[in-house]
Amino acid sequence: MAKIVPRPNLSIWEQVYFLEVAKGLATTMGHAVRNLVNPDRFETTDYPEAKLQVPRDYRARHRLMKRPDGAPRCVACFMCSTACPARCINIVAEESPDKHIEKRPARFEIDLLLCVFCGYCVEACPCDAIRMDTMDLVLVADNRRAFVIDKEKLMDWQPTEYPVDDEQSQKAPGGILHAKALEEFHSGTYH
Amino acid sequence: MIDWLAAHLHIIVALALPVAVPLILFQVLPLMVLIERRGAAYIQDRPGPNRAGINIHPGMLGAFVHKGFYLVGPAIPLIIGLLTPALLPWFAPITYQVAGQAEAVTIFGQSLMAESGLLLFFALGSLSVYGVVLGSWASNSKYPMLGGLRASAMMISYEVSMGLAVLGMLLIVGSFSLTDIVEWQGNHTWGIVVQPVGFLLFLVAMFAECNRNPFDVAEGESEIVGGFHTEYSSMKFMLFMTAEYLHMIVAAALIATLFLGGYHLLPVGGFGTVWVRQHIGPVLGVLLALGGAGMLAFAWLITRRRAAYLRKAHSDNASRNREYTVYAVVFALLGLAHLGAGAAAWLLLPVPTAVIAAGGLAIFPWWASLLTAVVQFSVILVKTILVCGLFVWVRWTLPRFRYDQIMALGWKVLLNIALVNLLVTAVVTKLVK
Numbered sequence: 369m370a371k372i373v374p375r376p377n378l379s380i381w382e383q384v385y386f387l388e389v390a391k392g393l394a395t396t397m398g399h400a401v402r403n404l405v406n407p408d409r410f411e412t413t414d415y416p417e418a419k420l421q422v423p424r425d426y427r428a429r430h431r432l433m434k435r436p437d438g439a440p441r442c443v444a445c446f447m448c449s450t451a452c453p454a455r456c457i458n459i460v461a462e463e464s465p466d467k468h469i470e471k472r473p474a475r476f477e478i479d480l481l482l483c484v485f486c487g488y489c490v491e492a493c494p495c496d497a498i499r500m501d502t503m504d505l506v507l508v509a510d511n512r513r514a515f516v517i518d519k520e521k522l523m524d525w526q527p528t529e530y531p532v533d534d535e536q537s538q539k540a541p542g543g544i545l546h547a548k549a550l551e552e553f554h555s556g557t558y559h
Numbered sequence: 560m561i562d563w564l565a566a567h568l569h570i571i572v573a574l575a576l577p578v579a580v581p582l583i584l585f586q587v588l589p590l591m592v593l594i595e596r597r598g599a600a601y602i603q604d605r606p607g608p609n610r611a612g613i614n615i616h617p618g619m620l621g622a623f624v625h626k627g628f629y630l631v632g633p634a635i636p637l638i639i640g641l642l643t644p645a646l647l648p649w650f651a652p653i654t655y656q657v658a659g660q661a662e663a664v665t666i667f668g669q670s671l672m673a674e675s676g677l678l679l680f681f682a683l684g685s686l687s688v689y690g691v692v693l694g695s696w697a698s699n700s701k702y703p704m705l706g707g708l709r710a711s712a713m714m715i716s717y718e719v720s721m722g723l724a725v726l727g728m729l730l731i732v733g734s735f736s737l738t739d740i741v742e743w744q745g746n747h748t749w750g751i752v753v754q755p756v757g758f759l760l761f762l763v764a765m766f767a768e769c770n771r772n773p774f775d776v777a778e779g780e781s782e783i784v785g786g787f788h789t790e791y792s793s794m795k796f797m798l799f800m801t802a803e804y805l806h807m808i809v810a811a812a813l814i815a816t817l818f819l820g821g822y823h824l825l826p827v828g829g830f831g832t833v834w835v836r837q838h839i840g841p842v843l844g845v846l847l848a849l850g851g852a853g854m855l856a857f858a859w860l861i862t863r864r865r866a867a868y869l870r871k872a873h874s875d876n877a878s879r880n881r882e883y884t885v886y887a888v889v890f891a892l893l894g895l896a897h898l899g900a901g902a903a904a905w906l907l908l909p910v911p912t913a914v915i916a917a918g919g920l921a922i923f924p925w926w927a928s929l930l931t932a933v934v935q936f937s938v939i940l941v942k943t944i945l946v947c948g949l950f951v952w953v954r955w956t957l958p959r960f961r962y963d964q965i966m967a968l969g970w971k972v973l974l975n976i977a978l979v980n981l982l983v984t985a986v987v988t989k990l991v992k
Contacts (some may be wrong), residue, residue: 400601407867412605418871
């Protein structure tokens with residue numbers, strides 16, 4: 369069924385149009401002059417130099433969490449790659465030298481060109497080994513292979529880049545809670 | 560050597576002017592791109608582009624195009640844009656006496672002293688639509704053809720109103736010569752005062768002629784991709800854009816010449832060329848001071864912009880800071896230099912004494928005439944840039960008209976108003992004269 373759009377009822381001055389044009393010109397010039405005199409009014413930023421703050425729960429590029437000794441927390445259970453709707457996670461498992469842990473990833477690759485940034489892998493992970501809180505949302509490379517990031521790249525992060533109250537991030541090597549975590553780790557109370 | 564130069568100066572200027580004026584207008588062109596982009600940004604509450612670069616790309620030539628016409632297409636509007644400035648008077652004729660010669664020599668500020676100056680201008684200007692039509696037809700593709708059809712229909716429709724809008728001005732002046740029109744405005748008042756309706760009509764018609772908003776249906780990117788230049792890329796596309804901007808600058812210069820007093824300073828009679836030559840010192844002083852004040856204000860605005868940028872920038876990008884600093888310093892220094900030059904001109908320049916030649920012509924010293932020519936050229940250039948600014952301002956204010964609205968406006972509204980305006984002007988002119 370066709371929708372009938374009613375014609376606007378224009379007054380004679382609006383039909384003459386020149387007055388409306390003048391009003392429009394006044395509006396735009398008002399904006400231009402105000403912006404010229406007060407450059408703080410801009411709605412946008414000088415992008416590469418000034419960036420807007422992204423919320424901490426924004427789903428950006430992934431990272432792999434680390435144990436206090438620097439090993440990946442991942443146990444290569446394939447839950448994330450199974451949950452992934454884009455099938456962008458490729459894991460090769462191997463036996464872990466730690467007798468308490470069965471497996472560890474020999475390779476852990478994420479193809480960021482395939483990834484849809486849905487966050488299902490984070491939800492699926494049983495041991496909080498993968499997160500998407502790097503806030504790294506500008507992914508640039510000059511070839512497709514470079515968008516496939518490996519285990520080293522995923523674990524290449526510093527605890528100082530994350531909030532102090534994020535205990536899990538801070539317990540990583542170099543973190544301010546690392547010494548305490550390592551102590552807990554060796555005394556067997558680490559969780 | 561000096562004698563030979565003095566005796567042949569008018570020939571040298573006559574030969575140099577047709578080359579120099581388009582070259583100077585070419586320098587206005589990048590300025591126009593800057594005004595366009597920055598003006599658009601500031602109107603839309605954003606800082607605008609902070610990166611600029613040139614992309615040298617070989618460009619593509621479709622296998623389906625008609626190569627000859629396709630390559631000629633962008634050249635035609637560019638040639639027209641470079642030819643038409645020759646018809647405009649850029650400064651008043653300078654008359655001077657060479658020692659040892661009986662007759663005074665005159666340097667004209669107009670390359671082509673045609674009696675039918677305005678008619679020739681319109682004749683040349685209407686040719687530029689051929690470039691658009693030829694380019695669009697030779698592209699052998701659907702969107703360009705639609706754009707070319709729209710362009711040809713629109714530009715031809717608005718040429719009628721454009722011609723009729725100017726006729727009122729011509730009736731009042733009584734001449735087709737652009738020199739006469741400008742001189743009349745110097746002796747009486749600007750054209751916009753005696754022909755306000757004609758000015759508005761001409762302005763609207765010129766928007767349509769230049770394919771500018773709100774009449775840019777020929778390249779309506781929301782419906783027909785790029786319109787007539789869809790199949791063009793790289794340098795060939797740039798020629799089209801150059802021609803478009805050049806066309807706009809020339810149109811603005813024509814509007815300034817016809818309705819805004821041309822190279823004359825004030826919209827009041829009695830302040831024409833002779834008055835400027837007599838008072839060249841104070842006139843230069845005031846104008847340079849105004850320019851200097853403008854530059855200082857600009858430097859201040861850049862300083863504010865730099866401060867705002869530094870407040871928000873996370874990473875300290877040294878090259879960007881330096882850019883703002885350089886601009887602020889350069890414009891501040893230029894402003895101060897202009898203020899100083901203005902003061903020097905006012906205080907140091909002597910009052911020129913005119914010699915009355917055989918024909919009752921007042922001949923001023925060469926320096927007074929030369930400085931006056933510089934002032935007049937600057938005046939018309941500033942007027943041209945201001946009208947170009949109006950083009951930009953309107954572009955970022957009004958939405959594009961629908962094609963049928965354009966046709967209705969052109970044939971049913973503008974044409975009638977132009978005819979009534981012509982009739983009223985004719986009657987009033989007859990009664991007054």
